[in-house]
Amino acid sequence: MSDTGTGSSTDSRNGTDPADMAETRVTADAAETADAAEARDAREASAQLSTTPEQEQSEPPNLPSLGVIGWARWFWRQLTSMRVALILLLLLSLGTVPGSLIPQNSVDAAKAAEFRQNNPTLSGFYETFQLFDVYSSVWFSAIYILLFVSLIGCIVPRSWQFVGHLRARPPRAPRRLDRMPAYTTWHTDEDPEQVLEAARSTLRRRRFRTEADGPGGSVAAEKGYLREAGNLVFHVALIVMLVAFAAGQLWRSEGGKLIVQGDGFANTLTQYDDFRAGSLYSTDSLDSFGFTLDSFHSSFEPSGPQKGTPREFRADVTYWEGADGEEKKAAIEVNRPLSVGDSKVFLLAHGYAPVVSVTDGQGDVAFRGPVPFLPLDANVTSQGVVKVTDYRDAKGEKDQLGFQGFFVPTYLPGSGQMASQFPALTNPALFLTAYRGDLGVDGGQPRSVYQLDVEKMKQFTEKGGDPLAKVLEPGDTMELPNGAGELRFESVERWASFQISQEPGKGWALGGAVAAVLGLAGSLFLSRRRVWVRAVAGPDGRTVVEMAALGRSESARVPEELGDLAERLRHAAPLAPARPEAVSTASPDSPEAPASPESPASPARTDRSAEGAGQ
Amino acid sequence: MNFAAANNQSLADISNVLVYSAMAVYTLAFVAHIAEWVFGSRSRVARTAAALSPGRRRDADASSSAAAPGSGPAAASAGGTDVLERPRIVTRSSAAGRPDVPDGPGAAGGDVQGDTYGRIAVALTALAFVVHAAGVVARGLSVERVPWANMYEFSTTFSMVVVGAYLVLLATGRNVRWVGLPLVTTVLLDLGLATTVLYTESDQLPPALDSYWLWIHVSLAIVCGALFYLGAVGTVLYLFRDRYEAKLERGGKPGAFATSVMERLPASASLDKFAYRINAAVFPFWTFTIIAGAIWAESAWGRYWGWDPKEVWSFITWAAYACYLHARATVGWKGRKAAYLALVAFACWLFNYYGVNMFVDGLHSYSGV
Ligand code: HEM
Numbered sequence: 010m011s012d013t014g015t016g017s018s019t020d021s022r023n024g025t026d027p028a029d030m031a032e033t034r035v036t037a038d039a040a041e042t043a044d045a046a047e048a049r050d051a052r053e054a055s056a057q058l059s060t061t062p063e064q065e066q067s068e069p070p071n072l073p074s075l076g077v078i079g080w081a082r083w084f085w086r087q088l089t090s091m092r093v094a095l096i097l098l099l100l101l102s103l104g105t106v107p108g109s110l111i112p113q114n115s116v117d118a119a120k121a122a123e124f125r126q127n128n129p130t131l132s133g134f135y136e137t138f139q140l141f142d143v144y145s146s147v148w149f150s151a152i153y154i155l156l157f158v159s160l161i162g163c164i165v166p167r168s169w170q171f172v173g174h175l176r177a178r179p180p181r182a183p184r185r186l187d188r189m190p191a192y193t194t195w196h197t198d199e200d201p202e203q204v205l206e207a208a209r210s211t212l213r214r215r216r217f218r219t220e221a222d223g224p225g226g227s228v229a230a231e232k233g234y235l236r237e238a239g240n241l242v243f244h245v246a247l248i249v250m251l252v253a254f255a256a257g258q259l260w261r262s263e264g265g266k267l268i269v270q271g272d273g274f275a276n277t278l279t280q281y282d283d284f285r286a287g288s289l290y291s292t293d294s295l296d297s298f299g300f301t302l303d304s305f306h307s308s309f310e311p312s313g314p315q316k317g318t319p320r321e322f323r324a325d326v327t328y329w330e331g332a333d334g335e336e337k338k339a340a341i342e343v344n345r346p347l348s349v350g351d352s353k354v355f356l357l358a359h360g361y362a363p364v365v366s367v368t369d370g371q372g373d374v375a376f377r378g379p380v381p382f383l384p385l386d387a388n389v390t391s392q393g394v395v396k397v398t399d400y401r402d403a404k405g406e407k408d409q410l411g412f413q414g415f416f417v418p419t420y421l422p423g424s425g426q427m428a429s430q431f432p433a434l435t436n437p438a439l440f441l442t443a444y445r446g447d448l449g450v451d452g453g454q455p456r457s458v459y460q461l462d463v464e465k466m467k468q469f470t471e472k473g474g475d476p477l478a479k480v481l482e483p484g485d486t487m488e489l490p491n492g493a494g495e496l497r498f499e500s501v502e503r504w505a506s507f508q509i510s511q512e513p514g515k516g517w518a519l520g521g522a523v524a525a526v527l528g529l530a531g532s533l534f535l536s537r538r539r540v541w542v543r544a545v546a547g548p549d550g551r552t553v554v555e556m557a558a559l560g561r562s563e564s565a566r567v568p569e570e571l572g573d574l575a576e577r578l579r580h581a582a583p584l585a586p587a588r589p590e591a592v593s594t595a596s597p598d599s600p601e602a603p604a605s606p607e608s609p610a611s612p613a614r615t616d617r618s619a620e621g622a623g624q
Numbered sequence: 625m626n627f628a629a630a631n632n633q634s635l636a637d638i639s640n641v642l643v644y645s646a647m648a649v650y651t652l653a654f655v656a657h658i659a660e661w662v663f664g665s666r667s668r669v670a671r672t673a674a675a676l677s678p679g680r681r682r683d684a685d686a687s688s689s690a691a692a693p694g695s696g697p698a699a700a701s702a703g704g705t706d707v708l709e710r711p712r713i714v715t716r717s718s719a720a721g722r723p724d725v726p727d728g729p730g731a732a733g734g735d736v737q738g739d740t741y742g743r744i745a746v747a748l749t750a751l752a753f754v755v756h757a758a759g760v761v762a763r764g765l766s767v768e769r770v771p772w773a774n775m776y777e778f779s780t781t782f783s784m785v786v787v788g789a790y791l792v793l794l795a796t797g798r799n800v801r802w803v804g805l806p807l808v809t810t811v812l813l814d815l816g817l818a819t820t821v822l823y824t825e826s827d828q829l830p831p832a833l834d835s836y837w838l839w840i841h842v843s844l845a846i847v848c849g850a851l852f853y854l855g856a857v858g859t860v861l862y863l864f865r866d867r868y869e870a871k872l873e874r875g876g877k878p879g880a881f882a883t884s885v886m887e888r889l890p891a892s893a894s895l896d897k898f899a900y901r902i903n904a905a906v907f908p909f910w911t912f913t914i915i916a917g918a919i920w921a922e923s924a925w926g927r928y929w930g931w932d933p934k935e936v937w938s939f940i941t942w943a944a945y946a947c948y949l950h951a952r953a954t955v956g957w958k959g960r961k962a963a964y965l966a967l968v969a970f971a972c973w974l975f976n977y978y979g980v981n982m983f984v985d986g987l988h989s990y991s992g993v
C-alpha cells in the first residue's frame with residue numbers, strides 16, 4: 010500500500026469512481042473540480058509504485074446467487090490478502106509457543122515420557138491437542154500450509170505485476186508538481202529544451218530510468234525497482250526455505266553409535282545403536298562409508314570455580330568411503346563434524362569403558378573386553394552393567410552372570426560415596442554388585458545393554474547375608490562366593506558416541522536463507538521513487554524550472570535526493586531573477602489549478618527569494 | 625595456579641571494578657537526566673496543544689489544501705531574506721492523520737538550566753560508556769575470548785551496545801536526547817541484575833561454544849537486541865504521546881504532569897517513524913542472526929533446526945517482527961495496533977533472552993546461572 014496517502018485514500022474521499030472525473034467535467038464547485046483533478050493527478054503519479062495489493066473488502070459477497078465459484082473466489086481473495094497473511098503469521102508464531110514450554114517427543118522423548126507419567130490428567134488433554142508433537146500436529150501443519158498457500162497466491166500475481174512495472178514507463182508529470190511531497194522551483198535564462206536535456210542526462214547518470222514526457226516540456230524518471238524485486242525475492246526465498254525444510258524432514262535420517270577406542274563402524278542400518286528417519290526415507294540411501302575411532306582426547310579445567318568444565322574433546326578417526334576406499338585420517342570435534350558424502354558425523358558424547366575379564370567357576374575366561382558405562386553427571390560418574398551369557402558355575406552348570414554398578418574416573422577414597430570428583434581419569438574406581446540367573450537376553454525381546462533386568466536373577470551375598478559389593482581399582486579382583494568365579498578390573502578404555510545424520514535439502518535451505526536476507530535488505534534499505542522535471546517558458550520569457558519527487562513511502566531521503574539533483578541541474582540552468590512584472594503562476598500548463606481565493610500570491614514570494622540569490 | 629591464570633584473574637577483577645564504576649557514573653547521569661526533566665518542566669510550551677486544538681486544526685487544513693504553488697510552509701517562511709544558494713526544497717507531509725504536529729523541544733524544554741543538566745547527563749553517559757566498554761574489554765582479555773558466553777557477559781555487553789548505539793545516533797545529529805532517561809534507567813537495571821543475580825566468574829569456553837559462529841551469531845544477537853530495545857522505547861513513548869495528541873484532538877484536557885512531559889517529547893509521528901526505521905533496519909540483521917545460529921547448530925548438533933526452545937523463541941520473535949512490518953503495510957493495522965505488535969515482538973525477544981535461559985531447559989545451557 011502506498012504510504013503517501015495521495016493514492017486511494019484521496020480517491021475515496023471523493024466518493025466517485027475516479028474514472029468519471031474527466032478534467033473537462035464541469036462542476037459547480039470550482040474547488041471540488043480542482044480537488045478531483047488533483048486527486049487523479051496524484052493517483053496517476055503514484056500508480057504502480059508498488060505491487061502491494063490494495064486492501065480488499067472483508068465482507069463476504071452478499072449475493073447468494075454467487076454460488077460455489079463466487080464463494081471460492083471470495084475465499085481465495087481472503088486467503089491471499091495481506092490481512093489474512095498477517096493473521097496466519099501471528100497464529101504460526103503463537104502456535105510454536107506451547108512447543109517450547111511442553112516437552113516434545115521429537116526433541117526429548119525421555120522428558121516427554123516423564124512428564125506424561127507425572128501429570129496423567131493434563132497429559133490426556135495435551136494428547137488430544139497433540140501438544141507433545143506440536144511441530145508435526147495437524148493444527149500446526151494446517152497453519153503453515155495455509156500460510157504457504159497464501160504466500161504463493163500472493164507472490165505469483167505480484168511477480169507478474171512487477172514484470173509489467175519493469176516494462177512500463179514512468180508516469181507523466183502531474184500537472185501540479187508542487188503537490189508532490191518534495192518540490193522545488195526556480196527561474197533560469199536557459200532554454201527549456203536545454204534544461205530538460207540536462208535534467209535527463211543528470212538523472213540518467215544517477216541511474217534513473219527516464220522518459221521524455223510528450224510535448225508538455227517535462228521529464229519523468231524513476232528509480233529503485235530493486236526494492237520491489239527484493240521484496241519478491243524475499244517472499245520467494247521463504248517458499249524455497251519452507252520446501253527445503255519439509256524435504257529435509259521427510260528424507261532425513263539420523264542414527265547414534267557408541268564406539269570404544271580402537272573399534273570401528275560401517276554405515277549400515279544394523280550397526281546403529283538407535284536410528285530415526287523421516288517418513289519418505291529409504292535405507293538404500295545410506296552413504297557407504299566407515300571409520301574407526303583411533304583415540305579420544307579430552308581435557309578439563311583443572312581448578313577454579315569452573316573446575317571440571319570441558320576444554321577440549323577430540324576424536325581421532327580413520328575413515329574410508331565406499332566399500333574399500335582409501336583410508337584417511339580426520340579429527341572430529343564438537344563443532345567440527347566429519348563430512349562424508351551426504352552424511353555428517355558428529356561427536357556427541359564421551360565416556361569410559363572399564364575393561365574387565367570374568368573367569369567362570371571352571372576357571373575359563375567367560376568374558377573379556379571393554380564395557381561402556383554411561384555418564385550420569387558432569388564429572389562422568391557412570392553407570393553400567395557387565396553381562397556374561399556364556400558361563401558355567403563351579404559345578405559346571407550353564408548359567409548367566411550380571412554385574413551392575415558405577416564407574417568413577419576420579420574416586421575419593423574414604424568418601425564413602427561413588428560420585429566422581431573430576432571428569433578426567435585420575436583415580437578410577439569401579440563399584441559393582443553381582444547377580445546370577447536369567448539375563449533375559451535370549452527371549453527375543455530387545456534389551457538395553459546398559460540395564461540389568463534383575464527380575465529373574467539372584468544377587469550374590471556375602472557370608473552375613475549382605476549383598477556382595479566391592480570397590481575395585483584397576484588390577485583388583487572381585488571374587489564371587491563359593492568358587493563361582495571372579496571379575497578382574499584390568500584397565501579403562503575411552504569411548505565416544507557419534508551421531509551420523511543425513512539431511513537432504515540443506516543446500517537449498519541455506520541458499521534460500523541467503524536470498525531471503527539479501528531480498529530483505531533490498532526491500533527494507535532501498536526505496537522506490539519518482540522524480541519529475543518540468544521546464545517551460547514563463548510569461549516573462551524566462552524559463553520556469555520545476556522539480557518534484559515522490560517516494561513509495563515518506564522518507565527524509567526523497568527531499569534530500571531532490572535537493573541534490575536540483576543542485577546538479579542548477580549548474581546547467583543557473584538561477585536567474587524573475588522579471589518583477591511577471592506575477593504569474595509557476596505551473597503554466599495547469600490553467601485550472603490555482604484559482605482559489607485564499608491563495609496567497611506566494612509565487613511572487615518564491616520568486617523574490619530567487620531574485621535575492623541571483624544578485 | 626600459574627602466572628597467566630593469576631594475570632587473568634586480576635584482569636577479571638579490574639573488569640568488575642570498571643563495571644561497578646560505570647554503574648556509579650550511570651547513576652550520576654541518571655540524576656542529571658532527572659534534573660533536566662525537572663528544570664525543563666518550568667517551561668510552559670504547549671505547541672502540540674496549539675497545533676491540535678479543534679478550532680486551529682480546521683484552519684490548518686484549509687490553508688494547506690488551498691495553498692498555491694510554491695507556498696509550502698518552508699517556502700513561505702523563507703521569505704526574501706536569505707540568499708538562495710541552492711534551490712529550496714519544499715516538503716509537504718502527506719501522511720494521513722494529524723496535521724504537522726511539531727516535535728517537542730526535548731527534556732530541557734528550552735530551559736537553559738535544564739539544558740545544562742541535559743548536556744551534563746549526555747557527557748556523563750558518554751563517560752560511563754567508556755568505562756563500561758573498558759570493563760567489557762578487560763573481561764574479554766581476562767578470558768582470552770569474546771566477552772559474551774554467559775548471561776553476565778551477555779548483559780554487560782548488551783547494555784554497552786545500547787548506550788553505544790544511542791551515542792552514535794546523538795553524534796550523527798539525530799534528535800534522540802529524549803531516549804536518555806529511559807535508557808540510563810534500564811542500563812542501570814540491566815547492570816544491577818548482571819552483577820548480582822547473573823554474575824559468573826570469568827572463565828574460558830567449553831568446547832561446544834568454541835566456534836567462530838559465536839562471534840557472528842551472538843554479537844549480532846546482542847546488537848539486534850540493543851537496537852530493538854531502542855525501537856521499543858520509541859514505541860512505548862509513541863503510544864503515550866499518541867494518546868495525548870488524540871486527547872487534545874478530541875478537545876480533552878490532559879493533566880498538568882502529562883502535558884509537561886508529553887509536550888517535550890517528539891510528535892507521535894516522529895516517534896513512530898523512529899521506531900519503525902530502527903525495527904525495519906534491524907529486521908534483516910535479526911534474520912541473519914537466526915540463520916547464523918542455524919548454521920552453527922548444524923555443525924554443533926547435526927541439524928540446523930530442531931525446535932529447541934531458544935530456536936523456537938528466536939523464530940517467534942522473528943515472526944512477530946515480520947507481523948509488525950506486514951501490519952505497517954496493511955491499512956487497518958497502522959498506528960497503535962502495529963505499535964502493540966512491535967512491543968509484543970520485543971517482549972518475545974526479552975523472554976528469549978531471560979526467560980528461556982532461566983526457566984526452560986534446552987540445548988542452549990550456557991547461562992552460567
Ligand atoms: C511466511 C510468511 C511471511 C513472512 C515472514 C513475511 C515477511 C515480510 C516482511 C518482513 C516484509 C517487510 C518487507 C518490506 O516492508 O518491504 C513483508 C512485506 C510484504 N509481504 Fe510478506 N511475509 C510473509 C507472507 C506474506 C504473504 C502470505 C503475503 C501475501 C498476502 C505477503 C505480502 C507482503 C507484501 C505485499 C509486502 C510488502 C509490504 C510493503 O510493500 O510495504 N507476505 N513480508
